[in-house]
Amino acid sequence: xxxxxxxxxxxRFEVPDSEVRPTMESVREAIFSSLGSVEGLKVLDLFAxxxxxxxxxxxxxxxxxxxxxxxxxxxxxxxxxxxxxxxEALGGTRVFKSDAIQWLSRAGATFDLILADPPYDLPGAMxxxxxxxxxxxxxxxxxxxxxEMRSKGDPVVSSDWNxxxxxxxxxxxxLVLKLKKTEDET
Numbered sequence: 379x380x381x382x383x384x385x386x387x388x389x390r391f392e393v394p395d396s397e398v399r400p401t402m403e404s405v406r407e408a409i410f411s412s413l414g415s416v417e418g419l420k421v422l423d424l425f426a427x428x429x430x431x432x433x434x435x436x437x438x439x440x441x442x443x444x445x446x447x448x449x450x451x452x453x454x455x456x457x458x459x460x461x462x463x464x465x466e467a468l469g470g471t472r473v474f475k476s477d478a479i480q481w482l483s484r485a486g487a488t489f490d491l492i493l494a495d496p497p498y499d500l501p502g503a504m505x506x507x508x509x510x511x512x513x514x515x516x517x518x519x520x521x522x523x524x525x526e527m528r529s530k531g532d533p534v535v536s537s538d539w540n541x542x543x544x545x546x547x548x549x550x551x552x553l554v555l556k557l558k559k560t561e562d563e564t
Contacts, residue, residue: 379430382407384437391433391459394452398427401495401526405547406434409524412543412554416440419490422516424478424507429456431493431524433463436471444489445473446481482510488518495526503527505534512538512557523555 380390382403393400401409409431410416417439423432426445436443445460447453453475460471474481478496492511496503504527511517522542527533529551535541543554 379403379428381430381433381437383410383434384439386433386437386463389437389463391428391430391463392455393428393430394455398449398452399498400428400430402547402550405526405550405552406430408545408547409552410434410438412545413491413522413524416491420444420487420518422446422485422489422492424481424492424494425496425503426456426473427452427495429459431495431526432471433459435491435493436463440491442470442472444487445471446476446478447473448475448477450475479506479510482507482514482516485514485516488516488521490518490521492517492521492523493526494523498528505536508534508536508539508555512536517557519557519559521557523553525553525555527551527553 379393416435418441421435421440421443423445426447429445432443432445447456457473494507529546529549539555545552
């Protein structure tokens with residue numbers, strides 16, 4: 379796999395065999411093209427896997443990128459990839475070995491952009507991710523959540539969220555979500 383744009387453009391990174399399903403380059407390019415600049419943002423890559431989404435944000439100038447991955451072998455690979463790229467990227471990174479949903483309860487920070495790409499077969503992943511983000515206030519008021527899922531089926535999006543974009547790329551569906559503003563914020 380390779381990073382598609384930014385300061386780390388064309389740099390390759392390792393993906394553990396059969397342990398993860400990294401976001402395809404064309405889909406990553408489409409996601410970040412639709413988002414515009416991520417320069418200076420605080421980014422969270424939940425269910426990081428190979429780290430492809432977070433590394434793409436890092437390469438494009440994100441201020442910090444926090445990666446959360448549960449699987450030990452995948453987490454070690456992710457750490458190795460980030461270490462191999464650190465001297466060239468500008469922003470800081472943190473890598474946590476944890477269940478993504480549980481990690482939200484102890485995040486202790488807010489993020490401008492959250493990238494969530496859970497395993498497609500993880501039961502209740504979308505519902506638990508969206509609820510955890512809201513319950514633990516980890517997304518800034520103007521922040522964006524990019525959620526990747528299987529293209530078949532309908533997303534389970536609570537009334538706390540607005541769907542800003544819903545796009546299918548073959549077997550992949552990408553939702554761009556924003557929290558609804560409360561009366562106090564309007």
